[in-house]
Amino acid sequence: MLRFDIITIFPEFFRGVFDFGIVRRARAAGLVEVAAHDLRGWTHDRHKVVDDRPFGGGDGMVLKPEPIFEAVESLTGLTGGAESFRQASKRVVLLSPQGRQLSQALAAELAGAERVVVVCGRYEGVDERVSEGLATDEVSIGDYVLSGGEPAAVVLVDAVTRLIPGALGSETSAVNESFSEGILDFPNYTRPVEFRGRRVPEILLSGHHAEVARWRRRAALRKTRRNRPDLFAGVELSEKERAALDEEDE
Ligand SMILES: C[S@@+](CC[C@H](N)C(=O)[O-])C[C@H]1O[C@@H](n2cnc3c(N)ncnc32)[C@H](O)[C@@H]1O
Structure with missing residues (x-):
């Protein structure tokens, strides 16, 4: 208590x-x-x-x-x-x-x-x-x-x-939130799949858990770089992640 x-x-x-x-x-x-x-x-x-x-x-x-x-x-x-x-x-x-x-x-x-x-x-x-x-x-x-x-x-x-054990419904919720790993949370989408001409990224509908996890990590990094360059400066990127982000820049 x-x-x-x-x-x-x-x-x-x-x-x-x-x-x-x-x-x-x-x-x-x-x-x-x-x-x-x-x-x-x-x-x-x-x-x-x-x-x-x-x-x-x-x-x-x-x-x-x-x-x-x-x-x-x-x-x-x-x-x-x-x-x-x-x-x-x-x-x-x-x-x-x-x-x-x-x-x-x-x-x-x-x-x-x-x-x-x-x-x-x-x-x-x-x-x-x-x-x-x-x-x-x-x-x-x-x-x-x-x-x-x-x-x-x-x-x-x-x-x-919300950081007291048991306060959130699921013990893992706080672990995945913004700042817990030095970056922002990944973007979330819910139904409908298409809304005012904007579609949910296809990968999230695919059911491929590993692909979804990779997409989420990359999307979180992209958002952190855009909105919080101060946080992004301290992030350690793998070679693959760096290459993927560089590729998106081109
Ligand atoms: C008008 S403020 C005092 C500002 C002070 N003269 C200054 O310029 O640093 C009155 C009180 O509001 C609270 N306060 C104002 N801004 C705050 C902030 N960014 N974070 C936490 N408390 C704040 C503090 O308790 C502070 O004593």
Whole structure:
């Protein structure tokens, strides 16, 4: 059982969002548990203040460190910072556009933890001491700026949950997906065989499993080269595959 604890100033944001598809099934099967907590619950003043102005000046507000440290420490029962969390198989993820980008590999790593605490920033972000002294991981979901960490938390919970053994219908499904082997997934087709003048590639109708597998690998490589040259640069091609791709270029 992997438990996600999301710390946010908008716990209502998560109402219903994990009630669909694979995440819903994984929750129902007891593979994951997801709880959203109101950061203001760890403040001690009458107005439940969680933010303050940035030192050095500038626009906007910054989330204060005290309630976040208190929230994470009370949820984990640990006060020793990042090292103590890792030793206890717990991860504390600070969502931030300044983080390391979420990847299938990082999602798989998190799927192996017992507990993942997710800190959602807002406003201009979070006091840097959360990154320096509390989080085990500072994670971005991509090179763009969201208004808050909440949408990123949904992405992270979904991507991690589907990698927990048993979460997908078939154990092999995740193995064949995009990124699992450093390339994108192959293109899929379903009925009808012809649609608006476009036919499904004949080989997929042939019933020749080895030929289909070869076609799929080649189609996946082609698509990776076209859409993700950065990934393609790291792919090791066999002589045959290189020749086949070169031939298609001519
Ligand atoms: C408006 S953003 C802060 C942006 C920050 N001033 C910057 O430019 O790096 C507010 C919060 O949204 C979340 N956030 C924004 N973009 C994100 C991204 N790409 N990945 C993960 N979280 C993000 C973070 O939690 C962040 O603290």
